[in-house]
Amino acid sequence: MRDVAIIGVGMAKWGELWEKSLRQIFVETALNALDDAGVDRLDAMYVGSMSSGLFVGQEHLGSLLADYLGQKALPAARVESACASGGLALRLGFIDVASGMNDVVMVAGVEKMTDLNPNEATYALGTAADQEYEGYHGITFPGLYALIARAHMERYGTTRKQLAMVAVKNHENGALNPLAQFPFKISLEAVLNSPLVADPLRVLDCSPITDGAAAVILAPVELAKKLQKPVVKIIGSGHATDSIALAQRKDITWLESTYQAAKKALAMAGKKIEDVNLFEVHDCFTIAEICVIEALGLVEKGKGGQAVEAGLTRVDGRFPVNPSGGLKAKGHPVGATGVAQAVEIVKQLRGEAGPRQVKGARIGLTQNMGGTGGSSVVHVLAAE
Amino acid sequence: MRDVAIIGVGMAKWGELWEKSLRQIFVETALNALDDAGVDRLDAMYVGSMSSGLFVGQEHLGSLLADYLGQKALPAARVESACASGGLALRLGFIDVASGMNDVVMVAGVEKMTDLNPNEATYALGTAADQEYEGYHGITFPGLYALIARAHMERYGTTRKQLAMVAVKNHENGALNPLAQFPFKISLEAVLNSPLVADPLRVLDCSPITDGAAAVILAPVELAKKLQKPVVKIIGSGHATDSIALAQRKDITWLESTYQAAKKALAMAGKKIEDVNLFEVHDCFTIAEICVIEALGLVEKGKGGQAVEAGLTRVDGRFPVNPSGGLKAKGHPVGATGVAQAVEIVKQLRGEAGPRQVKGARIGLTQNMGGTGGSSVVHVLAAE
DSSP states (O other): OOOEEEEEEEEOOOBOOTTOOHHHHHHHHHHHHHHHHTOOOOSEEEEEOSOHHHHHSOOOHHHHHHHHTTOTTOOEEEEEBTBTHHHHHHHHHHHHHHHTSOSSEEEEEEEOOTTSOHHHHHHHHHTTSOIIIIITTTOOHHHHHHHHHHHHHHHHOOOHHHHHHHHHHHHHHHTTOTTSSSOSOOOHHHHHTSOEEETTEEGGGBOOOOBEEEEEEEEEHHHHTTSSSOOEEEEEEEEEEOOSSGGGSSOTTOOHHHHHHHHHHHHHHTOOGGGOOEEEOOOSBHHHHHHHHHHTTSSOTTOHHHHHHTTTTSTTSSSOBOTTOHHHHHOOOHHHHHHHHHHHHHHHHHTOOGGGOOTTOOEEEEEEEETTTTEEEEEEEEEO | OOOEEEEEEEEOOOBOOTTOOHHHHHHHHHHHHHHHHTOOOOSEEEEEOSOHHHHHSOOOHHHHHHHHTTOTTOOEEEEEBTBTHHHHHHHHHHHHHHHTSOSSEEEEEEEOOTTSOHHHHHHHHHTTSOIIIIITTTOOHHHHHHHHHHHHHHHHOOOHHHHHHHHHHHHHHHTTOTTSSSOSOOOHHHHHTSOEEETTEEGGGBOOOOBEEEEEEEEEHHHHTTSSSOOEEEEEEEEEEOOSSGGGSSOTTOOHHHHHHHHHHHHHHTOOGGGOOEEEOOOSBHHHHHHHHHHHTSSOTTOHHHHHHTTTTSTTSSSOBOTTOHHHHHOOOHHHHHHHHHHHHHHHHHTOOGGGOOTTOOEEEEEEEETTTTEEEEEEEEEO
């Protein structure tokens, strides 16, 4: 397998983009990535999208988006793993370049979610859970993550305040990210007093409904070295699944798919988790970030809440988590999220992250998750 | 890149499977493939499904199906390229094994289409077209292919009878395939007198709505040689897109994506089209098979109808096309079709196709297509 680099990254403003269609959102972002890479050639494309069929009535995104990018005939594949669709697209693009099949490969993620009303969007997102059991019994994602949160609080003494502090931290970071959907700080009191969604989770524990896209361009490292930008390599990739239904898990507070995917990615990279300088992880709900940092091994099982409270995961902490603002503040256009995580890590490793720059960042990790952890994709990126 | 073989194939009866859910249909077929391969280990899985979100309200099939196959933690990816989703899954599985990332990889396709009523299914299938233009103006796939058929008749003198003969031939073949949805012959008169759907296409010009799955298992050729079965290699893979909307094409009777994908696959295989002994192609409508054999170069542009009438594509003709019965008689569970094409070619190359065996078959080709040719995936398979 060949060594693979990310030679270009692209994003545009995320939010409720009423005036733009899915194809416009994608093209704007894809052109940003091509511009950043300084290449005018693509050999293949992978697009992550969770449910363009339900959100905008459009499947066959490979054909549509290659066409609208002016890249007719391009081999373009749409891939899906619920909210980990972007991470999966990155992994399949990585395998493609590593295999030698293609040299310059675009990996994009896109979701246009606000064309549906909130009830319809909740149904569409619910298709990431086990519809014949979980969906049939009426539970949706806030409810599923509320079960996880309640169990974590009971078992480990995690507090309501610790959950809230995840959101406060991510908004602090997001306030420095001009492309974020919510680029502003929120107070602890605001989170604790926001409307209850599914006990114990409140509105400000939840990531939002977002329209947006993200794109990166991959190439063999030899090609990357001929370009002008600092070289950022993908040194590890891991992917794992778990029972789709929460009720089938031995321990609903433990994200086994994240643990397995991280183990594989770090083994491929030849690194330990302590070697990693910053993390972009899947904080779809505040409790998710706490479970993720435990599964990644940043802290012992059950200690995630305390670690957040102690500042471990702040930009100036030992393990900075979600310097971009995370899903909570940056937004969560589900298929785009996993790719956007890589965009942030590349900017950080290049030293281009401006006021939210993590000092001395050389190695970064992305963790993208589908459903309640039915699938996870982890990548390790390193500055050359 | 490593050489890749197909070491196992699986299918079960296709049709209107009211009593089975999507996950049951998949598991039954996947177990058939594991049994055929004689392996008890999988390193990864690719699942092609066009629109499980719209058809059964379930995305995240990688997690769900790995779980129900008893393969928890398996890296499992769902991929989509409309009706070419199965062919795309085969291509991405091929790249994965060729890259050295994984050794034993299942590639499956599945669609459960009959849970929707016909109007809803027509809408779901329409998401393979350009929804903002084609869908918005009310055209569905029978109408789009009718436009192609009418243009082909006007320009090249293709006759109504020649279209019908595609269906008659494919049902002759399908009558010998016990897993087909419609394993019986139909007469020329039956096609010509069947109800009009979209002039000039009639009901018996159209492939049906089907529930079904198909699976193959890939491995490096060195591993395949240690097993008991004849070795069948994937020697070429090609993938291309085209404008998703028919109105954007220079010539609506020409399938440029099929032409491009076949060119790449044959170049990788080091073969000419004349070297290929049999073909499984995408006859979603009778006119499609005529356009496909032209784009593949089996006949000159415009001569497809005449070639069918002359018997060129019969099982005993120079270029046997769709010995399995094709989409028309075997059925068309959209995400499964591309994988089922490979299942048939493997059976033929092993000499296991029974009464529909193509004599002396050594090299076979699959052509799987999304929409009206917005994407095409072509594979060349060869007996060792």
